[in-house]
Amino acid sequence: MSYDITEYKNTIKDTKKWLADGLSRSTGKKFLMAMTGLFLITFLMVHLFGNLLLLVNDNGISFNEYSKNMSHSKIIRVMEIFLFTGFIFHIGFGATVSIQNRLARKIPYAVIKSSETSSFFSRYMFHTGSLVFIFLLLHLNSFFIPHRVLESGLSMYESALIVFHNPLFVLFYIFAMILLSFHLMHGFQSAFQSLGIHHNKYTPSIKLLGRFFALVVPLVFAVIPVYIYFWK
Amino acid sequence: MKMNIKIWRQAFQTTRGNFQTYILENMDDNMSFLEMLDVLNEKILHEGGDPVSFSHDCREGICGSCGVVINGRVHGPLQGVTTCQIYMRHLKHYKTLVIEPWRARAFPIIKDLVTDRQAFDRILQAGGYISINTGGIPDANATPIGRHIADQAFAAASCIGCGACVAACPNASANLFVSAKISHLAFLPQGQPEKNHRVESMLKAMDKEGFGNCSNTAACEFECPKGITLKNIAKLNREYFEALFRSSLEEHPTHPHHGKGDEVAHAAFHDTHEK
Numbered sequence: 091m092s093y094d095i096t097e098y099k100n101t102i103k104d105t106k107k108w109l110a111d112g113l114s115r116s117t118g119k120k121f122l123m124a125m126t127g128l129f130l131i132t133f134l135m136v137h138l139f140g141n142l143l144l145l146v147n148d149n150g151i152s153f154n155e156y157s158k159n160m161s162h163s164k165i166i167r168v169m170e171i172f173l174f175t176g177f178i179f180h181i182g183f184g185a186t187v188s189i190q191n192r193l194a195r196k197i198p199y200a201v202i203k204s205s206e207t208s209s210f211f212s213r214y215m216f217h218t219g220s221l222v223f224i225f226l227l228l229h230l231n232s233f234f235i236p237h238r239v240l241e242s243g244l245s246m247y248e249s250a251l252i253v254f255h256n257p258l259f260v261l262f263y264i265f266a267m268i269l270l271s272f273h274l275m276h277g278f279q280s281a282f283q284s285l286g287i288h289h290n291k292y293t294p295s296i297k298l299l300g301r302f303f304a305l306v307v308p309l310v311f312a313v314i315p316v317y318i319y320f321w322k
Numbered sequence: 323m324k325m326n327i328k329i330w331r332q333a334f335q336t337t338r339g340n341f342q343t344y345i346l347e348n349m350d351d352n353m354s355f356l357e358m359l360d361v362l363n364e365k366i367l368h369e370g371g372d373p374v375s376f377s378h379d380c381r382e383g384i385c386g387s388c389g390v391v392i393n394g395r396v397h398g399p400l401q402g403v404t405t406c407q408i409y410m411r412h413l414k415h416y417k418t419l420v421i422e423p424w425r426a427r428a429f430p431i432i433k434d435l436v437t438d439r440q441a442f443d444r445i446l447q448a449g450g451y452i453s454i455n456t457g458g459i460p461d462a463n464a465t466p467i468g469r470h471i472a473d474q475a476f477a478a479a480s481c482i483g484c485g486a487c488v489a490a491c492p493n494a495s496a497n498l499f500v501s502a503k504i505s506h507l508a509f510l511p512q513g514q515p516e517k518n519h520r521v522e523s524m525l526k527a528m529d530k531e532g533f534g535n536c537s538n539t540a541a542c543e544f545e546c547p548k549g550i551t552l553k554n555i556a557k558l559n560r561e562y563f564e565a566l567f568r569s570s571l572e573e574h575p576t577h578p579h580h581g582k583g584d585e586v587a588h589a590a591f592h593d594t595h596e597k
Contacts, residue, residue, distance in 0.1 A: 108566075112566045115525050115526065115529055115562070116495070116497075116525070116528070116529055116533075116535040116536065117525055117536075117558065117559055117562045118562075118566075119535060120535065120536060120559070121559070121563065187493075187534075187535040187537070190534060190535055191492070191493035191494070191495070191534035191535055191537070193427065193532075193534075194426060194427050194428070194493055194494035194495070194532060194533055194534030195425050195426055195427060195493075195494040195534070196427055197425055198425070199391060199394060199422055199425055200330075200341065200420055200422060201391075201393050201394035201420045201422070202394050203393070203394030203395050204394075204492055204541065206394075206395065206544075207395075207396075207490055207540075207541040207544040207545055208492065208539035208540055208541040208544065209539070209540070212537065212538065212539040212540070213492055213539060215537060276538070279538075280537070280538040283538045283552060283555070283556055283559075284536075284538065284559060285559065285563075286556045286557065286558075286559035286560035286563065287556065288552065288553050288555075288556030288557075289553075
């Protein structure tokens with residue numbers, strides 16, 4: 091069977107146009123924000139289970155073994171590419187829609203009573219997201235870069251002890267987790283709404299689950315550096 | 323009742339506006355908010371000034387013409403009503419009323435409190451219709467529709483296009499308006515033949531007007547005088563995802579019908595009469 095190269099090129103061109111048109115509409119961007127957001131939520135859970143190993147009282151043997159397995163696993167390496175793509179899309183589209191939203195109202199209202207009409211968390215997604223992004227960069231700088239890029243001789247557990255004995259970093263970590271909680275308070279249930287999942291039967295449960303997740307997950311994350319700072 | 327009335331004054335679309343404060347005395351509690359503006363305008367006219375322009379038509383909450391922001395609240399501090407349904411007794415605890423027009427890039431100010439909401443008309447022209455041939459009245463029993471479906475379609479159809487959703491949204495997004503128009507037709511059998519093209523071209527038209535993106539803050543739902551809910555936006559999202567996969571090439575937004583209904587109708591009329 092012969093396959094013309096121009097036909098192949100046209101197929102790619104058509105697919106690109108279809109996706110670019112579809113996802114560049116405001117509803118398309120919203121879809122991408124929701125999908126990447128939910129993907130990052132699943133990542134948070136995986137990350138948290140790993141972190142919990144820091145609390146095991148065996149001088150970091152299980153935590154080191156876990157992090158070694160993670161960095162040698164082929165599946166995790168592939169997932170890592172998805173994860174970085176997810177972060178880039180979520181942050182990139184988040185910034186784009188925020189700028190577009192600012193431009194959509196050039197003259198602000200003289201009197202603003204938005205606290206009466208919408209939730210605090212929903213109005214500050216850009217602010218909480220930006221600060222969590224700054225935290226993410228610092229976090230990559232203290233764990234991902236030394237271990238995966240520079241291949242330093244320290245074990246993951248030793249790195250964690252060094253970083254979490256810096257009081258400024260521990261304070262910033264707690265601050266970032268509070269902001270992550272704020273971000274998730276709106277983000278979790280908002281993602282479902284953006285995907286068109288809204289029904290009287292289950293939307294109240296999704297909202298409740300979202301609040302629970304936004305409260306518990308950042309709290310458990312924040313407990314770990316505090317525990318290490320005071321008791322390790 | 324005596325009150326300071328601080329109103330946005332802007333002579334033309336292109337000029338810069340600013341707030342001007344007027345003092346009104348001896349107001350009646352049972353005066354409507356728009357009657358208060360009428361009285362204020364009488365006073366300004368007597369003093370030889372330029373009266374305040376504001377939109378209004380039916381003054382009974384069903385036309386969608388009126389609409390201003392009163393002390394930071396769209397259509398005033400009450401829920402589920404338009405500006406014309408606000409009475410001075412609802413506002414008497416304020417010393418000063420700050421009255422602003424809808425603020426959105428897509429709704430340019432024509433004068434004072436009057437905004438140009440034709441952006442909504444252009445979105446409707448892009449797909450907010452069904453194409454059927456006229457003829458005899460269809461039999462009432464010919465198209466069965468479930469009761470709760472009919473109720474949902476009717477609830478969506480109660481949107482009066484006042485623009486409060488855009489004015490209330492922190493992002494000046496028009497998603498609630500568009501979703502009401504989409505859902506209203508998407509729920510009913512008559513809306514099915516054109517549903518894919520409808521959502522694609524209406525969303526395209528919406529984005530072209532320069533509205534913001536929906537971030538699910540739900541401020542629109544809170545302020546909507548007709549109680550349009552966020553469920554409609556979820557429906558809009560579902561309709562859009564479906565259309566992404568199902569719309570045919572013939573339904574592509576470059577189809578000659580879109581937004582040119584009159585021209586096509588005229589051409590068809592002349593065609594048949596010339597032959």
